Amino acid sequence: MEPLVALRRDLHAHPELGYQEQRTSDIVANFLQALGIEVYRGLGKTGVVGVLRKGQSSRMIGLRADMDALPMQDNGDAPWKSTHAGVCHACGHDGHTVMLLGAAEQLARHTDFDGSVCFIFQPAEEGQAGAKAMIDDGLFTRFPCEAVYAIHNWPELPLGEIHTRPGAIMAAADRFDITVKGGGGHAAQPHLTRDTLLATSELVVQLNTLVARALDPCEPALLTVTRMQGGFSHNMIPAEASITGTVRTFSPAAQDVIETRLRQMAEHVTAAHGLNVEVNYLRYYPATVNSETEANFALNAVKQAGFTAETARQPALTSEDFAFMLQAKPGAYLWLGSAPSKPLHHSAYDFNDALIPYGINAFVALVRQALSEKFPC
Known part of the structure; x- marks a missing residue:
């Protein structure tokens, strides 16, 4: 040995x-x-x-x-x-x-x-x-x-x-990357721009409710936001911000529901802030x-x-x-x-x-x- x-x-x-x-x-x-x-x-x-x-x-x-x-x-x-x-x-x-x-x-x-x-x-x-x-x-x-x-x-x-x-x-493993775009400006003049970080922060909170409200409570699944990025200065609202995370499920049906609802949530939250969003969703490993x-x-x-x-x-x-x-x-x-x-x-x-x-x-x-x-x- x-x-x-x-x-x-x-x-x-x-x-x-x-x-x-x-x-x-x-x-x-x-x-x-x-x-x-x-x-x-x-x-x-x-x-x-x-x-x-x-x-x-x-x-x-x-x-x-x-x-x-x-x-x-x-x-x-x-x-x-x-x-x-x-x-x-x-x-x-x-x-x-x-x-x-x-x-x-x-x-x-x-x-x-x-x-x-x-x-x-x-x-x-x-x-x-x-x-x-x-x-x-x-x-x-x-x-x-x-x-x-x-x-x-x-x-x-x-x-x-x-x-x-x-x-x-x-579990099956999926990855999502969401980029919020269309803002940017002086931090002391937020009324003159759209706040990408505020919208992204709200989206992080909402995504953490998705599994509990989109799937049957007996269906095992997980969504975790693992990265949030945006900004370079203390006095600037960035033009874009992004979040990355993973979804884990055991059935293609659950994958379909979560991907659909995630895309809808990203679009609706960012639209409410007057911003645009780009969503990339990758299903890289099956269960x-x-x-x-x-x-x-x-x-x-x-x-x-x-x-x-x-x-x-x-x-x-x-x-x-x-x-x-x-x-x-x-x-x-x-x-x-x-x-x-x-x-x-x-x-x-x-x-x-x-x-x-x-x-x-x-x-x-x-x-x-x-x-x-x-x-x-």
Whole structure:
């Protein structure tokens, strides 16, 4: 296990942003080739796929790990903290990569099964849809997986405990950018202009009522304004101001309602102030929806391997581009407890290395059960 821990820390020290994971993908490809695993590169630009075949069956399952880091400063104090300013592995993708490499090693050297395992090392999960890019480059055409599984470390759960659920497990993620225009003037003469900051402030308040008043109270959804910008001087009303935020939902119908009402609200509030508005609304990740058979299979498989595993009581409002893979293939996304740990996306987050053997064993358990004669369990 020590070499895998050392590799994880090396990846942490050398993080790479989405579609720039050249060093990471080189390490992954070399590791797989040393095991005698077939290696394919270039899917999704920097993605790597390994295929391990045993036995006679033509059946194949996919296991996925993400490789990219986040555009933020590493404020941790570990000796292996990021050496790249403004880039760090604050979500644990370095650990996910190493867990899947460790599983590949275990499956290649010590585990018998009948069929093929497709190891999918994906770039650009953090908001750039690397999963979709790999699919668009022929991932599942070239490697026809029957089902696909992914594991993400989860600091809110005890170390090694696994949760998943049939149906939605992660939310769809949308982004909105609203620009209010048409004002500008001296702050001491507000009667001679239109106040973009006042209108934008009112819009922020109104947007925070939208979910509660537009959707059924039993429909889970979230709207959060995350940025407000405008102005350069203490004595000037700016000509324009802007706000940015995110919307999280679990159904296309809820997305439709919120986008429509958001556009209407922006137009009406700004019109009341005599201003113009420009709204850009981007639906960048769909909801991550597990298929029922594969979610239940995964829970049973890891339980048989000795894990504490439970059906998650509710989905999370965070998002995942593994959603694109689950739109293309049946499968399941699993949360693997990593406490104690900083929260995901915290600037001092560091993957808990004690989790590596749990992740390896969970991946191996899925393969051992899925590619046996007893599937589905």
